[in-house]
Amino acid sequence: MQTPHILSAWQFNLEEILDIFRLADQMIAVYEQGPIQDLASCKGVINLFCQPSTRTFSSFEIALDSLGGRMLCSLASYEASSFAKGESVEDTIRYYCEAYQPQLGAIILRHPTTGSAEEAARVADEYGISIINAGDGTNEHPTQALLDLYTIWKRRNGNLDGVKLAVCNDLAKSRTIRSLCLLLAKNFRIHLIATCAPQGTSSLPTDLTRELLDYNVSICSTSDLREAADMSEFLYMTRPQKEYYKKPEDLLAFQDFRVTKEFLDSLPAKNPCLIMHPMPVDSVTFNEISPDAKTHPRCIMFEQARNGLFIRMAILKKLLCPN
Numbered sequence: 001m002q003t004p005h006i007l008s009a010w011q012f013n014l015e016e017i018l019d020i021f022r023l024a025d026q027m028i029a030v031y032e033q034g035p036i037q038d039l040a041s042c043k044g045v046i047n048l049f050c051q052p053s054t055r056t057f058s059s060f061e062i063a064l065d066s067l068g069g070r071m072l073c074s075l076a077s078y079e080a081s082s083f084a085k086g087e088s089v090e091d092t093i094r095y096y097c098e099a100y101q102p103q104l105g106a107i108i109l110r111h112p113t114t115g116s117a118e119e120a121a122r123v124a125d126e127y128g129i130s131i132i133n134a135g136d137g138t139n140e141h142p143t144q145a146l147l148d149l150y151t152i153w154k155r156r157n158g159n160l161d162g163v164k165l166a167v168c169n170d171l172a173k174s175r176t177i178r179s180l181c182l183l184l185a186k187n188f189r190i191h192l193i194a195t196c197a198p199q200g201t202s203s204l205p206t207d208l209t210r211e212l213l214d215y216n217v218s219i220c221s222t223s224d225l226r227e228a229a230d231m232s233e234f235l236y237m238t239r240p241q242k243e244y245y246k247k248p249e250d251l252l253a254f255q256d257f258r259v260t261k262e263f264l265d266s267l268p269a270k271n272p273c274l275i276m277h278p279m280p281v282d283s284v285t286f287n288e289i290s291p292d293a294k295t296h297p298r299c300i301m302f303e304q305a306r307n308g309l310f311i312r313m314a315i316l317k318k319l320l321c322p323n
């Protein structure tokens, strides 16, 4: 493909990642000083979200606004789009590109189908329009991985070598786990990823496991959160992705698997483990981070989510106005 797209964590090399992180650092001051006209003369963006989102949707909107860019149109649900009437990804993207090409620079797409971002990119490429994958089914969420890693990078004062990570809970269906593991394994000297999931649930998908092993990452599995916390500096909790499970009984094993304040208070001071979560936490069914743990000093998920704004400002600036 000729046009720059953001489709997978797989596509980034070390230099590109650090470039985005340094630009994101600069974006903090840009945001605090108020909207600038940086992207005013650049092409605009369409936000096309066909699955629920709070953070990714909002932070892309606010990132663009903070840079003085133009959001040409925002669609925030599957039901509100013609996908609900059976329209294909190809036809939707081709419509946007054909109709708005002179003013359109990028389409940000969240869609329930694995591979939809790549399919969109094949069409958008014909028009020189970028696709940003904001989550495609259980496959990938690359901008989330960048903000997750940016959070770890900042907490570790800019050094990611040897980072010890535990990925937890819904290992099989979490696109954020897949993207984060790929980004880390490909670019940094990381020897071990601990996986921690309740007994009776699936482990990492086999293709992801194979890719990690190819990068000489050891995978250590446990179903004990304490053991995972002992092995890691960052314990990355995830939400059971209930929208992808057909039978309610498949979700039963996730019921009692959670990080609580009691658990965090019981970790010894010499254990540096911090709790991350891409959010949203499912506060209705699972409470995988219990209410009393969400503002615990070890839980940095709101800091992590806030970093999404600066990473997405950096990404939009690079894609829409690279020079």
Ligand code: CP
Pocket: 052, 053, 054, 055, 056, 057, 135, 144, 278, 279, 280
């Ligand atoms: N982490 C994440 O993608 O959050 P949203 O679903 O709120 O966008």
